[in-house]
Amino acid sequence: METKQILRKIKNDGYCVIGNIFSNKECLNYKESLIKIQNKLKKNKYFKGEADDKGQVVIRDLVLRDPSTFLSTINKKIINKTLYKIFNDQFILDNCMASNSVKTNKYGTGYTVHIDSHLPAEKFNNTTDVVILICLDDFSKENGSTKIWPRSHLSGIRAQNIKLNQQKLKNFKHIKAKKGSIVFFLGHLWHQIGKNENSLDRWGILCHYKRWWIKPSTDFTKCGKKIFKMLTEDQKRIFGFNSISPKFNFKKKSRPLKTLRKMSLKNLNYKQILNY
Ligand SMILES: O=C(O)CCC(=O)C(=O)O
Ligand SMILES: [Fe+2]
Known part of the structure; x- marks a missing residue:
């Protein structure tokens, strides 16, 4: 699928499914790490x-828990390219988390229909947040694939904040996607985890990006020296290293003017980059 087509679909429907982005081997590798992390967390x-207890396993901050495995999920070329086209601006990582739908009779008591962004932007150009779902298993209705409400991104409604019309609530679709696919969806598209009916795994990785001037849910610039050294320049930007608010220098009675640093980050070490 060409970038133009992907963008058109996202703009119209609020989402776009693209197959064959991650190999079976990569999916397996991610899943193995997730199971290990899950067992340790227990x-x-x-x-x-x-x-x-509500049918969803959530593990946040994957790039900090196992960077050597999960850093490769955050800046794949097709993802980067499409995100730049949508935001027309620099963006940062809000979070990178895993989500699995698990069979339970408590479904619906957890996360109901919601949007991930804070504002339900009505204009596409004002999109604040974009989510990328990486399917590590085949996603189907039966194993609790994500429910999405096509075109709900145009509604200007933050679904979790108001009582929704029952008729409107029926207009959802289950995402159907093969293992290794990615799904782009706008942060203001209504969605909800699906109900797992067949007990098969349905692991997904959700990478959530926002404009550089919005506070992310984890401060990735506090990743520590060791992880910092593993990052490419692109990943440093995505972690927010060139959009740290400058400090006022009391000795010089001054501060750098711009928050967004339009300079190379290549030669700065961890201490230097944080001291802005
Ligand atoms: O895993 C899913 O299907 C969706 C999860 C979700 O929407 C969330 O955690 O915000
Ligand atoms: Fe969500």
């Missing part, structure tokens, strides 16, 4: 699965 007294 023994972690500080971690509370936020929706485990």
